[in-house]
Amino acid sequence: MSFINYSSREINCKIVYYGPGLCGKTTNLQYIYSKTNPEAKGKMISLETGTERTLLFDFLPISLGEIRGFKTRFHLFTVPGQVFYDASRKLILKGVDGVVFVADSQVERLDANIESLESLENNLREHGEDLEKIPFVIQYNKRDLPTAVDLSYLEEVFNPRGVQSFEAVAPTGQGVFDTLKAVAKQVLVELKRGDRHRAP
Amino acid sequence: MNTQTALFEEDSKRLTELCLKLQQESYAKAVFLLDKDGQLLSSVGEVEEIDTTSLASLTAGNIAATGGLAKLLGEREFPVQVHEGEVESIHISLVGERLILVILFDNRSSLGLIRLKLKHSYPELLQVSHEIFNKPPEEVRSVFSQISDDDIDDFFSFD
Numbered sequence: 001m002s003f004i005n006y007s008s009r010e011i012n013c014k015i016v017y018y019g020p021g022l023c024g025k026t027t028n029l030q031y032i033y034s035k036t037n038p039e040a041k042g043k044m045i046s047l048e049t050g051t052e053r054t055l056l057f058d059f060l061p062i063s064l065g066e067i068r069g070f071k072t073r074f075h076l077f078t079v080p081g082q083v084f085y086d087a088s089r090k091l092i093l094k095g096v097d098g099v100v101f102v103a104d105s106q107v108e109r110l111d112a113n114i115e116s117l118e119s120l121e122n123n124l125r126e127h128g129e130d131l132e133k134i135p136f137v138i139q140y141n142k143r144d145l146p147t148a149v150d151l152s153y154l155e156e157v158f159n160p161r162g163v164q165s166f167e168a169v170a171p172t173g174q175g176v177f178d179t180l181k182a183v184a185k186q187v188l189v190e191l192k193r194g195d196r197h198r199a200p
Numbered sequence: 201m202n203t204q205t206a207l208f209e210e211d212s213k214r215l216t217e218l219c220l221k222l223q224q225e226s227y228a229k230a231v232f233l234l235d236k237d238g239q240l241l242s243s244v245g246e247v248e249e250i251d252t253t254s255l256a257s258l259t260a261g262n263i264a265a266t267g268g269l270a271k272l273l274g275e276r277e278f279p280v281q282v283h284e285g286e287v288e289s290i291h292i293s294l295v296g297e298r299l300i301l302v303i304l305f306d307n308r309s310s311l312g313l314i315r316l317k318l319k320h321s322y323p324e325l326l327q328v329s330h331e332i333f334n335k336p337p338e339e340v341r342s343v344f345s346q347i348s349d350d351d352i353d354d355f356f357s358f359d
Contacts, residue, residue, distance in 0.1 A: 003205045003239040004343055007212035011343065012239050042253045047261075056265065059257045067355050070343055075238065075257065091264040095237035181356050188352050191204065192344045 001095040002191055010071045013187050014095055015180075018120050019102035020112035021053065021081030024141040027170040028102065029060045029076055032180060035173065036062055054080040057092050064184060074184055081116070090123040098135035098187040099124075100179055102168075103158055105140050105148035110157070117158060135186030138165040139179045144172075204344075207241055211332050215242045218325055226317035227309040229288065232302040233295070233325075236260055241299070255302070259292060263300055282311060293318065296329045 003012040017025040026046065033044045042061035049055045058078040063071055079089040093099075101120060103113045121131050140154050151167060159165055164182045168175030215233055223231040223245045230245030232252065238260030243252050262281070270277045281292040291303040291314050303314055 001205055001237055003207070003235065003237065005207045005212070005239075005241075006343075007207060007209050014237060043251050045254055045258065056261055059254070059261075061253050061257075065355060067351050068343060068347055072355070087268055088265070091261070091268060094264065185352060185356050188347075188355070189349075192347055192349075192352070194204070194344075 002097050002187075004070070008071075009069055010073060011067070011191075012073050012075060013097040013184070013191070014075045014077065015098045015100065015183055015187065016092055016096045017076065017078045017100045017102055018089070018093075018116065019081060019141075020104060020109060020116040021083070023081060023102045023104040023109070023113075023116075024168075024170040025078035025081065025102050026054055026058050028100075028139070028141075028168075028176050028179070029058050029078060031170055031173045031176045032062065032076065033060055035177070040064070053082060054078055055085075056080065056088050067188075072188075074180075074187075076180075083115070086119060086123070089119065090126060093120075093123050093129075094127055096124075096127075096129070096134070097191070098137075098183045099131070100137055100139055100183050101158075102139045102141050102170075103154065105142045105154065106145055107147050107149050110149065113158065132161065135183055135190050136163050137179055137183045137186070138163060139168045139175060140165065141168045141170050141175075143167045143174070144169045205235065205239070205333070206335075207332065211328065212242065214328050215325075216244060218321060218328065220244045222303070222317055222321045225320075226303065226305070226314050228303045228305040228314065229308070230304040232256065232259075232304075234259060234300050234302070235298055236263060236300060245304070250304075259300055259302055263292065263294070284311075291315075291318070295322070295325050296333075298333050299325070299329045301325065 017028055019025050033041060040063045045059040047056040060076045061073055063073045065072060077092050079092045101117060124131050138159055142148060166175040166179045170176055219231040219233055219242050230247050233242040234240045234256040238257040240252055240256040267277050279294045283290045288304060288306050293301050295301050305314055
């Protein structure tokens with residue numbers, strides 16, 4: 001749920017990076033953090049297990065600039081990818097304005113991607129949201145690995161609706177900001193559209 | 201399906217006044233009011249050294265996790281949490297369905313005093329919270345009605 005503070009003149013939106021374990025969600029946020037000006041970002045928080053697996057969430061607030069005098073901030077969250085953390089994933093999706101699904105391009109992770117995408121749809125539904133109606137982009141990560149599946153095949157399996165999608169190699173930054181910009185723009189367009197519909 | 205919460209100048213002022221009164225009367229170090237999504241609505245007291253955005257996000261995550269735990273055990277929720285540290289302690293409580301009040305205190309105050317003063321402030325906080333989240337749609341003049349498609353395009357024209 002977006003939050004507009006007229007007192008501090010801020011628009012705040014929530015974007016969640018979702019995907020199977022070790023697909024690179026945290027790496028996306030780490031890259032964004034490393035390349036964002038200090039004045040435009042807050043502290044990155046990672047609630048991890050002792051083995052660098054996300055336990056509850058990663059959180060990174062960033063500011064992309066001003067629109068009509070309102071500072072526009074995006075709160076970026078990742079969910080824990082491992083299957084048994086589904087309760088945590090559901091919590092993080094509450095109040096989400098836009099979702100990035102980070103798919104692992106490796107052939108051996110196809111089933112994990114499918115399972116994760118299904119859990120995304122189910123968890124959103126439990127919050128009364130519909131994946132087809134909220135801002136949503138797909139990122140095919142790990143495109144540099146030798147076992148990466150052809151893009152056309154991934155698109156056929158994961159993107160029958162033809163939503164915006166990006167190829168990425170998160171550690172080098174390839175596709176990372178393109179993904180963020182695409183989902184952030186969809187969020188603002190959707191907020192504007194929703195506002196128009198709500199007008200008396 | 202997106203919904204927006206808007207905090208207007210006059211409501212922000214009222215919340216800040218209530219938080220300030222609570223902070224001063226309870227001798228707390230700082231008082232924060234946030235929503236369950238982790239958006240900070242008000243912060244008063246000694247907040248200069250505190251990363252308030254992180255505090256709000258972690259508190260909301262904590263409340264969400266505790267709420268999940270409560271439901272698992274058949275409770276509706278656990279409305280109050282206290283974390284006691286060697287020097288500083290945190291009192292976290294729910295205000296109605298949507299807001300979270302965080303009171304940071306040290307040895308200038310006590311848990312008993314915090315509880316007593318919060319009990320006095322709670323009805324008014326709840327009332328303002330109710331008014332913020334139940335505004336008639338025609339009163340919510342969102343900034344988005346003034347933003348054009350070109351504004352959004354321009355916003356994303358950076359490299």
